Each structure stands twice: as C-alpha cells, then as structure tokens.
Amino acid sequence: MSINIGVTDSLIVVAYMLAVVLFGIWVGRKGKSSTDYFLGGRSLPWGAVLLSIVATETSTVTFLSIPGIAAAAGGDMTFLQITIGYIVGRLAVIFVLLPLYFKGEPLTAYEVLESRFGKMSRRTVAGLFLVTRNVSDSLRLFLTAMVLQIVLGLNLAISVVFIGAVTIVYTFIGGAKSVIWNDCIQFVVYMLGAAAAAVIIIDLTPGGLDEVLRFAASEDKLRVFDFDLSPFKSSMTFWAGLVGGAFLTAATHGTDQLMVQRYLSSRSQTEASLALGLSGFIVLIQFAVFLLIGIGLANFFGLAGNETGLSTLKNDQLLAHFVVNYMPVGVLGLTLAAVFAAAMSTLSSSLNSSAAAFVNDLYWPLRKSNPDERTQLRAGRTATVAFGLVQMGLAILFGWVGTDESTVSNVLKISGFAIGPVLGLYFLAVLVPRVAQRAALSGFVAGVAVLSWVAMKTGVYWAWYAAIGSLVTMGSAWIFQNIMGDAEQSVASDD
Secondary structure, eight states: OOOOOOHHHHHHHHHHHHHHHHHHHHHTTTOOSHHHHHHGGGOBOHHHHHHHHHHHHHHHIIIIIHHHHHHSTTOOSGGGGHHHHHHHHHHHIIIIIHHHHTSSOOSSTTHHHHHHTOHHHHHHHHHHHHHHHHHHHHHHHHHHHHHHHHHHOOOHHHHHHHHHHHHHHHHHHHHHHHHHHHHHHHHHHHHHHHHHHHHHHHHHSTTHHHHHHHHHHHTTTTOOOOOOOOTTOSSOOHHIIIIIHHHHHHHHHHTOHHHHHHHHTBSSHHHHHHHHHHHHHHHHHHHHHHHHHHHHHHHHHHHHOSOTTGGGSOGGGHHHHHHHHHOOTTHHHHHHHHHHHHHHHHHHHHHHHHHHHIIIIIIHHHHTOOOOHHHHHHHHHHHHHHHHHHHHHHHHHHHHHOOSSOHHHHHHHHHHHHHHHHHHHHHHHHHOTTOOHHHHHHHHHHHHHHHHHHHHHSOOOGGGHHHHHHHHHHHHHHHHHHHHTOOOOOOSSOO
16 A cells, blocks of 8 residues: 655654654753763653653554554454553552662662672563563554555655654653653644544544444444453453553563653652552543544444455554545644654653663673763663664564564563563562572573463463463462572672
C-alpha cells in the first residue's frame, strides 16, 4: 500500500519532528554531568514525571494495537481489566520498592542489588535489562515504521532510520531532562490525535454516536469483566488482569531502569510516589479511549463493507489505515505526529536508560576506574548512539522476518517473560533477608528455566508470566538457601 499525504500534512509532521529536536536541545543544553544526563539533576517536578511515566509506557503499541484488540472479530473491552492490576502493582512499588531507591543517590535501579547481594546480581540483571529492553523497543520502532511506510510508501528500512535518527539526536544532546520534558509534550500531542480520531470516526459513521453504541451493544463489545478462572484462556480475564497485571507492573515499574530512572529524577520520594500512583489511573483512561476507538473502527469498516485491500490488513493496522484514508487535511498531519510522538517518547527513554545501565552497571565497574564527569558524560552519549543503532538494526530485521501475532502481545510477552524473575530477586532483597547471593541467583536461573518451559510448552496466557517467574524465583531461592545452609545476608566482595 502506497499513500502520499499532502504538502500541509507533510509540513505538520516535519515541523513536529524538528520542534522535538530543537526543544530537546534547548531543555538539555545546561547538562554538564552524568547526573544531569541520566537523571535530569534530580530536579524534575512530579507533574512532568507523571506524564513521562505514562508517555513512556504508552508508545505506538498502545496507539495502534490496543484499538485492534477491540476491533477484532469477537473483540471487546476485557483487555481493560489489566489496568486494575496496573494500579495495584504501582501501590506495591510505592510501599515496597520505592524506598530502596531513595537510600543514598543511585544512578540506576540495579545498584541496590549489589548492596544487598553482590556485584554479580547487579551485572546479571543489568545485562538482562539491556537485552530485553532493546528487543521489545525494537518491536515498537518496527510498528511505528510500518505507519510511515503506509503513509509515504517508503522502504521499511528508510522509515526505521528516519524515526530512529530523530530520536537519537535529541536524546544524545539533551539526556534525561530532554526526554522527560519532551514526553510531556508528546503525551498532549498523542492524546489530541486520539481524540481527533474518535471524533472523526463518529462523525463519518452513518447515525453517529447512536449507531456506534447500538453496534457495540449488539456485538457485546462493551463487556469489561470476564471472571473465568482458567490461566489458559487466550484473552484477558479479571484474575489475569488483577494478579498478572499487578506482578507485571510491579516488575516493569519497580525494577526496570526505564521507569526507575524517572523516580530518581524526581525531587523527592514523596513526589515520585505521587507521580507513580496517579499514572495508573491515567493509563486506565487511555486504554478505555483506545479500546472505544477500536469499537468505532469495527463498526465503521463493517458499514463500509469489504474495502479493497482491507481484508489483508492486521487488526493493529486498522487505525493507521483509517488515519491515512479518512482524516481531513491538517488533522491527518496532527494524528500522524501523534503516532510518532508516542513512539519517540518510549524510544528516547529506552536509549537513555539503556545507556545509564550499561555505563554505570557494566562498563565503569568492570574497568574499576573513577572517571571524571566529562568522561562519564561522553561515555553516556556514545552508549546512547550505540543502542539507537542496535534498535534500528533489530527493527529492520523484524521487518524482514515478519510477525504473526499482535505486536502488543509480542511486546508484553517479552516484558513479562524477562522481568518476572527479576522482580523475584527484588522481593527477595526486601522480604527474605536470610537468602544470600548464590541462592538468589540459583533461584533466578530456576525462575527463567520454568518460565521458558511455561511459555514454550503450555498454553498459559502471557499476562501470568511475570507472576509465575517472580514466585518461582522466590520459592526456588528459599529452597536453595536451605540446601546450601548459607545464612549470609550480604556479600561485601564476591567477585
């Protein structure tokens, strides 16, 4: 499919991209140290942190794939149940894990593991973060590039490079402060884009809002709750959302450097807690909006009949198809800018947090050196570019290989699979003080192994992965500790 948008819409998209870069440079222009570059000088207000948290976890996956869930045949609003777990998981992070990060002045989430267990734990988890973060965010970049490909008919590789290069530039120069303040703007832009899409879908539907509501009721698409107890059901249930979602968000928002970096950029633990707690409710509203857009799309295209080429589109391409074919001039440019805004907010955060983890948890500790601030800043910027190139390369590879499932499922499977055992380690650090490093890492390996088997050999729904990985890690570590008989609580020098 090749679609050329008009000059006005093209100028809006280009102007937005340019504004993002210039604003990022301006905001981060005074950064002179690694603390400035990675944590914005620990001076950002809670409102900015709040919007950055939401914008970072939203991405193009939410903007395009979530509507596809409700638009699919048999689709409904049950995916919204996971946000209940998201809210519960955030509360757990606020009361259990957040206090760890405000003891001293750590630069990354993984420094606290070294103080509790030892260096090997810190390196292991930091390395796992770098692998899984860059793989999952490459998928996000791939999905965004698909939109650019549809709009302009560009080669996928060129689309990937264009989006990736713009993101690298302002992240490279401005660091965390640039990323977080740009996130605030991007949050406003993509929500305006979503609102515009919703209004136009209703306006173009014969019968308007009444017809959309009639369709939603007749197809049972407004159903929110499903209390099925089976973990094997291939769609979201209340229990998968509550339990699985709570563990998943406790992991992603409690142990992942991508999010922890935002809390550490706050002015205090109190402000970080406020930002994190409120973010769950905003995500709930967002998911509801995007699912409702999906219902509107299902009705609109159903009334329009089987358009030429429409049957070849995946569900997570429907919104993009609507945007480029039905949006009026000007609004199309705004909505496309919103799609790219959602992508860049996540990608820029990914690059900055990956650079922070690599430099502070792996590179400098292994060199056993104490570099000056200028050297640290140069290393951080070099790592930012390197991870940007890695993500672009992987996104192009995904384009060549292709994906069979909804991209949102692929992304969340990767997150749930990798980060569940990591959450188990953090819970061990806080809740089980007698477990030492050897037992903890043995439990971590067991958690990854069991979760690998569950993911590949069973039909357990992906929302349960983080819970399974975390609980198996904790239980196995406790067993290994009793077998080893080592009651050591910390390791001062283990490697």
